[in-house]
Amino acid sequence: MTAAFSDMGGVRVLLASQPAQDAVAVSAAKARNEQLTKPPGALGRLEDLAIWYAGWRGTDRPAICAPQVIVFAGNHGVAAQGVSAFPPEVTEQMVLNFQQGGAAINQLARTFGAKLDVHALSLDRPTADFTQSPAMSEADFIEALHAGWAAVDDSTDVLITGEMGIGNTTSAAALACALLGGEAADWTGRGTGVDDAGLATKTRVVAQGVAMHGGQGDGLDMLRRLGGREMAAMAGAMIRARQLRIPVMLDGFICTAAALALAKTQPGALDHCMAGHLSAEGAHGRVLEAIDKAPLVSLGLRLGEASGAALSLGVLQGAVACLSGMATFAEAGVSGS
Structure with missing residues (x-):
C-alpha cells in the first residue's frame, strides 16, 4: 500500500492522528481474565501482556496466527571512521546469509512460526558521514520510511x-x-566488539555528530540527521503497524533508538509497542526507561537482527494462548472465589 505521507510534515500529521486501543476489547479481556481458572494475578505479566494485545486486535479472545519479522539492512558512511570491528562489506554478506536461511533470526523465526522478510536498502549507497553532514536528505529519509x-x-x-x-x-x-x-x-558501547581504541574513536564520532546536529528539530529530524536507512525503515514499519492496529515487539538498542525518535516526535506513538528484550548493549536499558517500556526477557543478547524480539514472541504467544484458551470457572465447573 502507498504510504500516507510524502514529506516529513505528512509523517508528523499521521503520527498525531494514529488509532488507539479498542477500549471495549480491553474491558472485555480484563473481565475474561478475571474469570479464568487460576488465582487472580497468578500469571503475572502474562495477564497484562495478553490484555494489551487484545486491545490492539479488538477482541477479548485474540489469536496469533501470522507473526511477521522484517529485517532491514543499510550501510553507514560513518563506518569509514573505524567505529566497527567489521568492514561495511559484512552488511551485504549477512543479507545473503539471511536470504539463505543461515542466520540466528532464521532459526528463531522458524521456531515461533513467523514469516521472515529481508529488505536491503541501497547498500551500494551508504548514508553520509553524520560528522560532516546529515546522514540522509529528506528525500532519502522519506524513501526509507516508505520502504518500512x-x-x-x-x-x-x-x-x-x-x-x-x-x-x-x-x-x-x-x-x-x-x-x-x-x-x-x-550512550556509546562496544557494539560488534571494538577494542579500547575503537571505543574511543566511536565515542569521539558520536560526540561530533551530536555537536553538529543536536537540538535541530524533533525526533524525526534527529533520525534523518543521525540515523540510517534501516533505522528509518523500522520507524516506517512501526507507523504502518499502528495504522493497522498491529502490536509491535521491539528488538534491541538500534531498534529501540529508532522507536525513540517516534516517541520524541509524538507522545503515545509507541503505545502499540512492547519491549521484547533487554540487550547487553549498555545504553539499551536507559532508552527503554526513557520510553517507559519494561523488557519481557533479558538474556544478554547483543546480536540485533530481531533475535531478542523473536524470542519474546514465544512469551507473547503463551500469554495470548492462556487468555483465549483457558476455561473460565463457569466453563470448567470449578468453584471460584
Whole structure:
C-alpha cells in the first residue's frame, strides 16, 4: 500500500492522528481474565501482556496466527571512521546469509512460526558521514520510511522489526544522546566488539555528530540527521503497524533508538509497542526507561537482527494462548472465589 505521507510534515500529521486501543476489547479481556481458572494475578505479566494485545486486535479472545519479522539492512558512511570491528562489506554478506536461511533470526523465526522478510536498502549507497553532514536528505529519509511502511503485510497480527548495518550502533548512540542528553560516553558501547581504541574513536564520532546536529528539530529530524536507512525503515514499519492496529515487539538498542525518535516526535506513538528484550548493549536499558517500556526477557543478547524480539514472541504467544484458551470457572465447573 502507498504510504500516507510524502514529506516529513505528512509523517508528523499521521503520527498525531494514529488509532488507539479498542477500549471495549480491553474491558472485555480484563473481565475474561478475571474469570479464568487460576488465582487472580497468578500469571503475572502474562495477564497484562495478553490484555494489551487484545486491545490492539479488538477482541477479548485474540489469536496469533501470522507473526511477521522484517529485517532491514543499510550501510553507514560513518563506518569509514573505524567505529566497527567489521568492514561495511559484512552488511551485504549477512543479507545473503539471511536470504539463505543461515542466520540466528532464521532459526528463531522458524521456531515461533513467523514469516521472515529481508529488505536491503541501497547498500551500494551508504548514508553520509553524520560528522560532516546529515546522514540522509529528506528525500532519502522519506524513501526509507516508505520502504518500512510497504514491508508490513496487512495480514500480520504481530510485527517484529530488526536490522543489519555495520556502524549502526554508532548511529543509535548518537541518536539517543541527541534526544535524551548526557555525554557521548554514556550512550556509546562496544557494539560488534571494538577494542579500547575503537571505543574511543566511536565515542569521539558520536560526540561530533551530536555537536553538529543536536537540538535541530524533533525526533524525526534527529533520525534523518543521525540515523540510517534501516533505522528509518523500522520507524516506517512501526507507523504502518499502528495504522493497522498491529502490536509491535521491539528488538534491541538500534531498534529501540529508532522507536525513540517516534516517541520524541509524538507522545503515545509507541503505545502499540512492547519491549521484547533487554540487550547487553549498555545504553539499551536507559532508552527503554526513557520510553517507559519494561523488557519481557533479558538474556544478554547483543546480536540485533530481531533475535531478542523473536524470542519474546514465544512469551507473547503463551500469554495470548492462556487468555483465549483457558476455561473460565463457569466453563470448567470449578468453584471460584
